Amino acid sequence: MKKQLLMTTILAMGLGGAASVSAQDAPAAAPAEDNVVVVTGFRSSLQKSLNLKKEAIVVRDSIVAEDIGKFPEANVAEALQRIPGVYMSRDGASNEGQRISIRGLGSEFNVTTLNGAPVRATSSTNVGGSSRDFNYDVFASELFGRVDFYKTPLAELEEGGIGGVVDLQTPRPFNGGGQKVIRYSATASYNTASQSLDPNVFGLVSNTWGDWGLLLGAAHSKSVNMKSGFEATGGYNSSWLASHANSLGTGPFSFALDWDDPRAAPMLSNRTAIDNAYLPRFYRYYGAENTRTRDGVVSSLQFKRDRVDISLDMLYSHLTDSRDEFTFGLPIRNSRTTNTAAAPGTSGHNGFVPINVTVDPDGNLLEGTFGNTSYLGESYYYNADTEFGYGALNGRYELSDSLVLTGQVSTSKSAAFYDNKRIVSNIFGVTTTIDWGDDHVYPGLTAAGVDFKNPAIYDGFSTAIDWNREIDRELTGKLVADWDYSLGSWTGHLKAGSVYVQTTKEKVKRNGTAIATSRLNAVGTAGLRSAMQGSVPLDNLVIGDDYPNAWATFSRDYVNNTLNPIGAAMASPIDLSTSFTAEEAIGSLFIQSDFTGQVLNRELRINAGVRYSHTDTTIDNYKKTGSGGTYQPNQEKSSYENTLPSVSFAYDVREDLIWRGSWGKTITRASLSLIAAQTVIPNIYNTFATSGNPDLKPQISTNWDTGLEWYFGRGGLLSAGYFKKKLIDTTVSQTTMVAFSSLGLPDTSLANIFYDANGHVDPNLQISLATYYNAGTIELDGFELAYQQNFSFLPAPWDGLGALASYTHVNSSGYDFKTTGGKTLNVNTIPKYSYSLTGYYEKGPLGVRLTYNYKDRNIIETSPNGSDLQRWHAGAGYLDGNISYKINGNLEVRIDALNLADTLGYDYFEDVSGRYGDGKKTRMDYAKHDGRTIKFGIRGKF
Numbered sequence: 001m002k003k004q005l006l007m008t009t010i011l012a013m014g015l016g017g018a019a020s021v022s023a024q025d026a027p028a029a030a031p032a033e034d035n036v037v038v039v040t041g042f043r044s045s046l047q048k049s050l051n052l053k054k055e056a057i058v059v060r061d062s063i064v065a066e067d068i069g070k071f072p073e074a075n076v077a078e079a080l081q082r083i084p085g086v087y088m089s090r091d092g093a094s095n096e097g098q099r100i101s102i103r104g105l106g107s108e109f110n111v112t113t114l115n116g117a118p119v120r121a122t123s124s125t126n127v128g129g130s131s132r133d134f135n136y137d138v139f140a141s142e143l144f145g146r147v148d149f150y151k152t153p154l155a156e157l158e159e160g161g162i163g164g165v166v167d168l169q170t171p172r173p174f175n176g177g178g179q180k181v182i183r184y185s186a187t188a189s190y191n192t193a194s195q196s197l198d199p200n201v202f203g204l205v206s207n208t209w210g211d212w213g214l215l216l217g218a219a220h221s222k223s224v225n226m227k228s229g230f231e232a233t234g235g236y237n238s239s240w241l242a243s244h245a246n247s248l249g250t251g252p253f254s255f256a257l258d259w260d261d262p263r264a265a266p267m268l269s270n271r272t273a274i275d276n277a278y279l280p281r282f283y284r285y286y287g288a289e290n291t292r293t294r295d296g297v298v299s300s301l302q303f304k305r306d307r308v309d310i311s312l313d314m315l316y317s318h319l320t321d322s323r324d325e326f327t328f329g330l331p332i333r334n335s336r337t338t339n340t341a342a343a344p345g346t347s348g349h350n351g352f353v354p355i356n357v358t359v360d361p362d363g364n365l366l367e368g369t370f371g372n373t374s375y376l377g378e379s380y381y382y383n384a385d386t387e388f389g390y391g392a393l394n395g396r397y398e399l400s401d402s403l404v405l406t407g408q409v410s411t412s413k414s415a416a417f418y419d420n421k422r423i424v425s426n427i428f429g430v431t432t433t434i435d436w437g438d439d440h441v442y443p444g445l446t447a448a449g450v451d452f453k454n455p456a457i458y459d460g461f462s463t464a465i466d467w468n469r470e471i472d473r474e475l476t477g478k479l480v481a482d483w484d485y486s487l488g489s490w491t492g493h494l495k496a497g498s499v500y501v502q503t504t505k506e507k508v509k510r511n512g513t514a515i516a517t518s519r520l521n522a523v524g525t526a527g528l529r530s531a532m533q534g535s536v537p538l539d540n541l542v543i544g545d546d547y548p549n550a551w552a553t554f555s556r557d558y559v560n561n562t563l564n565p566i567g568a569a570m571a572s573p574i575d576l577s578t579s580f581t582a583e584e585a586i587g588s589l590f591i592q593s594d595f596t597g598q599v600l601n602r603e604l605r606i607n608a609g610v611r612y613s614h615t616d617t618t619i620d621n622y623k624k625t626g627s628g629g630t631y632q633p634n635q636e637k638s639s640y641e642n643t644l645p646s647v648s649f650a651y652d653v654r655e656d657l658i659w660r661g662s663w664g665k666t667i668t669r670a671s672l673s674l675i676a677a678q679t680v681i682p683n684i685y686n687t688f689a690t691s692g693n694p695d696l697k698p699q700i701s702t703n704w705d706t707g708l709e710w711y712f713g714r715g716g717l718l719s720a721g722y723f724k725k726k727l728i729d730t731t732v733s734q735t736t737m738v739a740f741s742s743l744g745l746p747d748t749s750l751a752n753i754f755y756d757a758n759g760h761v762d763p764n765l766q767i768s769l770a771t772y773y774n775a776g777t778i779e780l781d782g783f784e785l786a787y788q789q790n791f792s793f794l795p796a797p798w799d800g801l802g803a804l805a806s807y808t809h810v811n812s813s814g815y816d817f818k819t820t821g822g823k824t825l826n827v828n829t830i831p832k833y834s835y836s837l838t839g840y841y842e843k844g845p846l847g848v849r850l851t852y853n854y855k856d857r858n859i860i861e862t863s864p865n866g867s868d869l870q871r872w873h874a875g876a877g878y879l880d881g882n883i884s885y886k887i888n889g890n891l892e893v894r895i896d897a898l899n900l901a902d903t904l905g906y907d908y909f910e911d912v913s914g915r916y917g918d919g920k921k922t923r924m925d926y927a928k929h930d931g932r933t934i935k936f937g938i939r940g941k942f
Contacts, residue, residue: 128468173213180425193931258351284329346426363922442544512568800843
């Protein structure tokens with residue numbers, strides 16, 4: 001049996017007594033995998049997949065390029081979601097697949113490796129979050145030859161992935177048997193929302209000359225994505241909740257209807273119902289356009305002779321995002337009338353007046369005509385940039401037919417920044433009619449006699465500038481030995497090695513708001529009004545007939561030229577409360593062995609091993625000493641060790657029925673944002689702060705897996721698997737209420753809606769402060785079902801039909817929500833179930849495929865906030881399809897269609913106590929359309 005021994009890849013749990021060769025040298029069409037999913041050449045590849053899965057020991061899936069430079073998916077994350085138990089999340093700006101979650105655990109519970117070495121990469125709005133996640137959208141998928149996905153623990157795998165381990169593998173020149181390869185592809189993508197035609201091109205050359213080989217590939221793509229829809233921006237509340245505080249607070253924001261205004265008199269008879277009805281934190285329209293470019297290069301120089309295989313592998317990628325975003329609507333949060341002498345609609349005199357309102361019984365929502373409203377328009381401009389570089393020197397030497405040494409030295413660096421800058425403008429004292437209508441994506445909003453395109457009516461201008469940078473560095477050294485041996489009637493394969501990994505994350509944040517505000521004030525109200533344009537500078541913007549289709553905004557050039565936001569940020573001091581450098585030095589040793597023999601005249605294959613790791617952590621940050629003190633350089637050190645055993649087996653119950661099982665322990669290290677950062681307010685619009693703890697230890701999970709696989713006929717599979725995980729020492733928080741002054745944070749830590757008349761945050765403002773420690777326990781279990789069959793038994797031409805299906809269900813405990821009535825509810829932070837359905841037809845040169853992926857809803861926020869309205873991400877399904885036709889062996893034309901159903905992605909607020917309906921179509925939030933994408937392309941080779 002073939003086994004992957006190259007140091008830059010993760011070793012498969014193989015059969016004992018077989019010869020050991022590098023998986024990078026195996027033919028791409030039939031690598032020695034456990035469960036291979038090959039999209040092109042579908043029927044034959046599926047059969048090979050079943051044969052290989054039948055012989056395997058562990059639960060492992062792979063996605064393999066049919067040929068060098070011919071990865072089957074445009075995005076690695078989108079490809080992985082076809083695997084049972086994998087949930088994909090999309091980047092909010094580009095709508096590309098970005099991160100994955102596995103079997104009920106978030107993306108921070110996964111480890112991603114590149115040719116076997118751990119790597120990190122972040123992008124877009126994730127920059128500044130200081131997570132351990134990996135963003136797959138940084139890379140063009142054509143730069144990879146294979147992706148291996150491990151669900152069960154193995155001693156040889158990098159520790160840190162309770163959810164699983166994903167290994168991305170780059171191609172090498174000897175992958176294709178040493179032949180010369182020239183491959184190309186060119187695609188034009190059209191999105192129905194942005195109405196933009198975007199290019200995607202790729203080229204690769206690979207050749208060998210005797211013992212030497214060289215491979216070089218490059219990819220370039222551009223995409224324009226437009227989003228439009230409605231935002232409530234994080235909460236619904238009622239006037240009653242705002243005035244009835246409880247132990248959990250008053251809700252995610254506070255507003256109070258102004259019943260003292262004479263215009264409210266006709267509504268007084270229904271005051272109780274109106275006070276208890278909801279309004280969102282914001283009632284506003286959202287429109288944005290994101291332009292993304294991605295360039296990547298992959299290369300490999302390889303020397304291969306007899307028992308020696310040496311390669312130098314390199315990968316580079318550069319991802320940029322530029323997003324123009326505009327919002328317009330009613331700010332309802334923090335609106336109450338306390339000073340009628342103030343101008344109507346301004347702070348102190350901004351309580352909504354219910355003039356002629358009704359209550360929607362389905363969502364308990366207020367609609368109708370309100371006085372004293374203000375309008376807020378925001379012109380946002382974002383930029384993000386990620387550069388990733390990787391290099392690895394790999395060596396493999398066969399000391400004998402049964403003993404092989406492999407080694408690797410690799411380094412990688414991900415440097416990313418993300419900035420946002422905006423100008424805010426207001427219109428005060430307007431009488432407004434809200435109409436939710438049947439479609440909450442584009443609800444109704446009217447204000448009689450108001451021309452929103454007229455700059456002269458705007459006032460109350462402000463700005464905010466934020467700049468974040470994260471730099472991740474990894475250095476890995478690895479030495480491994482493989483030995484085939486005999487145990488009488490049994491055979492064995494021993495693998496042992498040592499690994500050293502040094503990771504460093506540098507996080508820097510700057511806030512240029514103060515400098516930019518002084519520049520804004522220098523321009524003055526008259527100057528700002530004259531600079532406004534009476535439209536939204538986006539083409540093809542979809543708003544709806546009942547909402548203002550145009551309002552005055554600021555252009556990107558004006559913001560950049562007048563405020564110089566990047567200059568303002570760079571001239572501002574570093575935010576010492578959130579900036580840090582964290583270094584982890586990890587030394588690991590592992591040993592494992594495969595055993596193959598007969599039990600009851602049936603073959604049994606076993607893998608058993610143990611991994612030991614020692615981690616030293618050094619944190620360099622800044623710590624404030626004493627009330628009113630200044631931040632001083634601070635260093636924290638900690639260390640810990642873990643011993644992680646694992647056992648897996650596969651037993652042939654019958655020739656066509658296999659029983660598998662696995663047990664083992666894994667860890668996931670705590671988020672660096674919780675370990676390294678000092679006290680910080682993550683969201684300037686929320687009075688919630690966190691305090692880091694450098695002594696946080698890893699979460700430890702004990703994992704069980706078992707399953708049956710029935711191989712019925714040629715191309716047929718029906719399988720069922722059960723898994724269970726118990727996590728201990730999980731990170732939990734304890735929340736206390738403290739005064740803002742006790743945090744030692746600057747006023748810019750909160751938005752100006754919390755400022756007093758003097759332009760400062762009230763020092764007595766109460767803040768919820770969360771501190772973190774290891775004390776939690778989480779348990780989850782679930783099952784996975786899979787079905788696969790080709791319908792070759794049908795008469796022609798229907799014998800080209802086939803189908804695949806998978807279903808995953810997860811139960812979790814440990815994520816509890818406490819209602820205001822004191823009831824504790826268990827809520828799922830991940831989808832309880834997901835499924836994938838694929839139908840295909842492949843006969844001769846024609847191939848057709850249609851796939852539907854669906855994942856259930858999941859709760860986003862589990863912390864009680866004084867309201868029983870909690871935010872959920874709605875379940876959603878995406879329908880994709882493609883048609884391909886091979887003109888000849890060297891040229892194929894393709895049409896790919898993504899999001900054929902134009903699925904609406906949205907969040908919503910549900911009353912967990914069961915009152916006022918389920919909220920799914922009424923109390924929506926962040927409800928946005930991305931449109932359909934159609935790709936026309938060719939690909940081929942010479």
